[in-house]
Amino acid sequence: MKTGRLAGALAAFMKYLIIMLAAVIGIFSVLSNAAYGTVPDWKELFDRCVKGERTVKDVVKELTAGDAGVQVIMIDNPSDVITHDSYKKLPVASAVAASTLTEEYSVMNLFDDDLSTTWQEGADGYGIGEDLRISFDKVYKIKYIAFDLGNRSSDEAYTKNGRPKVVTLQIEECIQLIRFRDVRETQWIELSKPIAADSMRILINDAYKGSTYTDNCISNITVYGK
Numbered sequence: 222m223k224t225g226r227l228a229g230a231l232a233a234f235m236k237y238l239i240i241m242l243a244a245v246i247g248i249f250s251v252l253s254n255a256a257y258g259t260v261p262d263w264k265e266l267f268d269r270c271v272k273g274e275r276t277v278k279d280v281v282k283e284l285t286a287g288d289a290g291v292q293v294i295m296i297d298n299p300s301d302v303i304t305h306d307s308y309k310k311l312p313v314a315s316a317v318a319a320s321t322l323t324e325e326y327s328v329m330n331l332f333d334d335d336l337s338t339t340w341q342e343g344a345d346g347y348g349i350g351e352d353l354r355i356s357f358d359k360v361y362k363i364k365y366i367a368f369d370l371g372n373r374s375s376d377e378a379y380t381k382n383g384r385p386k387v388v389t390l391q392i393e394e395c396i397q398l399i400r401f402r403d404v405r406e407t408q409w410i411e412l413s414k415p416i417a418a419d420s421m422r423i424l425i426n427d428a429y430k431g432s433t434y435t436d437n438c439i440s441n442i443t444v445y446g447k
């Protein structure tokens with residue numbers, strides 16, 4: 222009995238030690254990302270780790286993901302800059318989603334400029350770990366991305382369904398976490414340096430929960446480059 226308690230205490234101690242190690246590694250990430258608004262919610266990550274909802278390995282991986290020297294910056298609508306600097310909306314040649322709820326919620330709904338049509342993942346729960354791969358017709362220097370998250374067809378549909386909260390954006394060697402607000406408006410990100418690529422990947426890490434459904438929805442994703 223005594224040995225069992227000791228082993229349990231040791232296991233608990235080791236678990237917290239690993240979490241603290243992850244926290245230390247993460248501090249470097251926070252220091253390098255603090256100015257850009259893409260810092261993960263530390264308390265939430267820690268709580269989830271303790272509750273066992275997130276593995277330590279996942280957290281370390283997320284917090285130490287390479288960024289190839291490019292930062293993702295949350296910005297206000299940059300339409301003036303886009304016009305002034307002649308950036309254009311990039312044509313999406315094809316896109317593949319790890320899962321799709323039904324044909325009605327096709328991944329191509331992301332690129333139709335129509336807020337009433339959405340892509341909805343088709344995995345269990347909120348589709349955590351599900352990803353989208355977007356291909357353009359050629360290589361562009363990607364600079365801005367506009368995200369319309371959630372089912373924006375109506376206020377009711379938005380609230381009832383899930384919305385991505387944290388996603389991983391991967392463009393070539395740039396891998397960065399983006400933490401979004403839960404708002405019914407377009408959220409813009411800027412890459413500190415344009416990245417030349419003909420494709421990109423977006424993976425769902427976390428979701429704002431829907432009041433009725435566990436489907437995670439995105440209405441539109443619009444990518445700008447040259």
Ligand SMILES: [Ca+2]
Binds near residue numbers: 332333335337
């Ligand atoms: Ca749409």
